[in-house]
């Protein structure tokens with residue numbers, strides 16, 4: 001039995017819960033182990049702890065009607081609850097704060113210090129405190145899995161950490177925010193910026209504060225995570241030029257289309273000839289012959305440049321409930337199978 005606890009029970013956590021229920025709580029490829037949810041800790045929606053297992057079918061059925069009355073415990077000290085609960089894995093899916101990484105950093109530290117593994121989609125901690133958390137996990141002999149922090153359920157962190165080990169990567173660049181790509185794609189069809197943004201919110205792609213998506217901060221967080229994962233370098237936010245898509249108008253999009261081009265919000269991280277690592281976030285006009293041209297809606301695409309393989313491009317889901325829930329699910333299986 002693998003006992004899990006959700007910290008933050010929003011879209012992504014509910015996506016994971018749905019996948020687990022679909023598979024009748026049995027983990028495939030993991031010796032048919034059962035997953036049992038022993039806690040849900042959400043500061044706004046409410047909490048519930050049950051050492052015998054929470055009935056997730058009922059919780060999710062209610063959540064689909066925006067009813068969280070089953071989460072009837074009012075737990076305000078989330079780190080204390082994480083510390084005290086008897087569980088194997090903490091699912092950290094509270095909101096991303098790219099400036100401080102909090103409160104997620106304290107959730108993760110508490111989980112590791114109290115002997116629990118962590119799987120998370122929260123970008124803040126790994127944009128600003130990657131080395132600290134990985135070192136703490138090593139010290140405690142626990143695992144921290146972060147596949148969903150970049151490109152949701154599309155494997156990229158695992159590819160960088162395993163599949164491309166030793167390939168001498170020099171750059172990673174592309175589209176890494178689903179919301180802004182969705183907005184720009186819909187604007188190409190004539191939809192207004194505001195209508196496209198509210199659709200992206202309804203579909204579960206946007207951050208709790210979507211300013212982060214449209215002003216490029218979410219892409220910045222991913223650029224900083226990639227700098228840590230690929231180059232082992234902690235970039236400073238203030239050193240990275242960041243420009244979002246909020247100033248791109250319908251007429252800009254039409255004009256680009258008339259010239260067979262498309263606007264895309266791009267992020268890049270690369271190592272220069274002196275070995276210095278740089279990051280950049282900005283919208284770019286993409287031509288028809290560029291592989292990013294056909295990447296539409298919430299799909300993302302990242303080109304990894306390495307001296308051994310040249311360019312390796314990964315295309316796939318960049319955001320969404322089930323897509324991101326899957327990243328957590330996959331990380332849980334990896335931990336159980338290790």
Ligand SMILES: NC(=O)C1=CN([C@@H]2O[C@H](COP(=O)(O)OP(=O)(O)OC[C@H]3O[C@@H](n4cnc5c(N)ncnc54)[C@H](OP(=O)(O)O)[C@@H]3O)[C@@H](O)[C@H]2O)C=CC1
Pocket residue numbers: 007008009010011012013041042043044045078093094095096103121122123148149150152204205206207208318319320321324
């Ligand atoms: N949605 C997506 O496609 C993706 C999301 N992510 C990341 O995954 C995480 C979760 O995203 P998502 O589910 O969409 O976001 P949601 O806003 O839907 O869910 C986050 C939940 O955490 C709750 N919460 C806020 N603060 C705390 C806290 N201190 N302790 C416990 N719970 C808290 C929120 O309450 P309330 O809303 O009531 O304030 C909300 O229920 C975010 O960090 C996001 O950046 C990563 C990849 C893709």
Ligand SMILES: N[C@@H](CC=O)C(=O)O
Pocket residue numbers: 149150151152176177178179180205206207213218318319320
């Ligand atoms: N808000 C983000 C969610 C995934 O990281 C996005 O739109 O890409």
